[in-house]
Amino acid sequence: LVSFILYQSNMGTNIRTLIYIFGDMLNSVGAAGKVFEYLDREPQISNKGTLQPETLTGHVHFHNLSFSYPTRQERKVLQGFSLELRPGQLTALVGPSGGGKSTCVSLLERFYQPQQGEILLDGQPLHSYQHHYLHRKVAMVGQEPVLFSGSIKDNIAYGLADCSLERVQEAARRANAHSFISQLEKGYDTDVGERGGQMSGGEKQRIAIARALIREPQVLILDEVTSAGFTQICPSQTLLVIAHRLKTIERADQIVLIDQGTVLEQGTHQELMDRKGSYYKLRERLFTEDDTSH
Numbered sequence: 704l705v706s707f708i709l710y711q712s713n714m715g716t717n718i719r720t721l722i723y724i725f726g727d728m729l730n731s732v733g734a735a736g737k738v739f740e741y742l743d744r745e746p747q748i749s750n751k752g753t754l755q756p757e758t759l760t761g762h763v764h765f766h767n768l769s770f771s772y773p774t775r776q777e778r779k780v781l782q783g784f785s786l787e788l789r790p791g792q793l794t795a796l797v798g799p800s801g802g803g804k805s806t807c808v809s810l811l812e813r814f815y816q817p818q819q820g821e822i823l824l825d826g827q828p829l830h831s832y833q834h835h836y837l838h839r840k841v842a843m844v845g846q847e848p849v850l851f852s853g854s855i856k857d858n859i860a861y862g863l864a865d866c867s868l869e870r871v872q873e874a875a876r877r878a879n880a881h882s883f884i885s886q887l888e889k890g891y892d893t894d895v896g897e898r899g900g901q902m903s904g905g906e907k908q909r910i911a912i913a914r915a916l917i918r919e920p921q922v923l924i925l926d927e928v929t930s931a932g933f934t935q936i937c938p939s940q941t942l943l944v945i946a947h948r949l950k951t952i953e954r955a956d957q958i959v960l961i962d963q964g965t966v967l968e969q970g971t972h973q974e975l976m977d978r979k980g981s982y983y984k985l986r987e988r989l990f991t992e993d994d995t996s997h
């Protein structure tokens with residue numbers, strides 16, 4: 704009835720306008736409140752760690768992790784997740800899409816903090832290490848590494864002051880990049896082009912691996928690296944590969960099958976094949992899909 708009376712009168716029109724404006728103001732105050740609430744929040748990742756040990760073996764222990772993304776707290780992405788990565792070993796994470804492989808890596812890189820459990824590096828929680836130290840020691844090369852316009856040498860030595868050509872070449876050798884670089888007319892002085900446009904995907908990836916290795920990380924994470932021979936990259940380091948194609952990781956020291964946020968199976972390729980469980984079935988499924996796609 705009130706709205707009908709207001710609707711009928713001119714005065715009502717003005718009052719209605721006022722009510723709308725007042726409503727908008729309330730909404731804005733509410734939104735501003737949320738912004739301040741957000742700004743006042745304690746950062747989830749603390750950078751107060753101080754540990755910078757001179758020697759680090761690179762032993763990683765994911766210990767009973769439970770994790771939900773802040774934007775979807777109702778959904779547990781990892782649940783009771785435990786896994787050990789050993790120095791000098793290649794561990795391959797495999798499993799169906801959405802199972803949680805990339806999430807493990809994001810936690811190891813400290814982009815997020817698990818709600819339960821912890822990740823230990825050489826027996827110490829990740830957060831107790833000094834921020835820059837940790838990022839030097841735990842390096843990641845993604846699926847599409849970014850190169851900047853400049854020479855191959857500058858891309859590998861990026862951010863390092865006074866880096867000799869010998870040091871760059873040594874890193875490139877370990878990344879299986881030296882032979883293709885040496886065959887280029889200008890060698891290490893070759894311009895990679897805008898965002899690495901003059902290089903193939905595989906070449907970019909090897910340059911990015913060399914860039915990671917020159918910093919001597921103790922833990923190296925590779926996402927879907929198709930270039931062969933990554934088992935020789937790190938004789939003493941811890942190597943973690945997120946594998947989407949199972950063929951490339953058959954020689955891994957341990958293959959870890961992750962599904963719905965937990966470790967479903969774990970072992971060498973042969974052990975998992977003999978078990979004829981989920982890994983065996985996943986392989987069969989993927990290879991059948993591969994066949995039908997040709």
Ligand code: ATP
Binds near residue numbers: 800801803804806807
């Ligand atoms: P893929 O093989 O497709 O890369 P994956 O095994 O790496 O998959 P994750 O990327 O770890 O899986 O994703 C695990 C779950 O977490 C998925 O359900 C995904 O939708 C969800 N997820 C991933 N990233 C986020 C994010 N930033 N915010 C909210 N949910 C996310």
